[in-house]
């Protein structure tokens with residue numbers, strides 16, 4: 001069975017999503033395995049990735065409102 005261009009694009013997008021989800025899973029598993037640790041160069045766990053993002057973005061603005 002031949003896939004149409006549209007279907008091929010759809011498959012590629014699903015594959016990409018699957019890879020992103022796997023990457024996040026792996027970085028979470030790594031964070032759990034390593035436990036609490038300071039920001040480490042080259043560490044790809046979710047905690048270090050988030051800390052790096054925050055260093056680039058600057059601190060989150062303080063939350064002033066209660067829901």
Ligand SMILES: [Zn+2]
Pocket residue numbers: 031034037038039040043044045046047048049
């Ligand atoms: Zn880490």
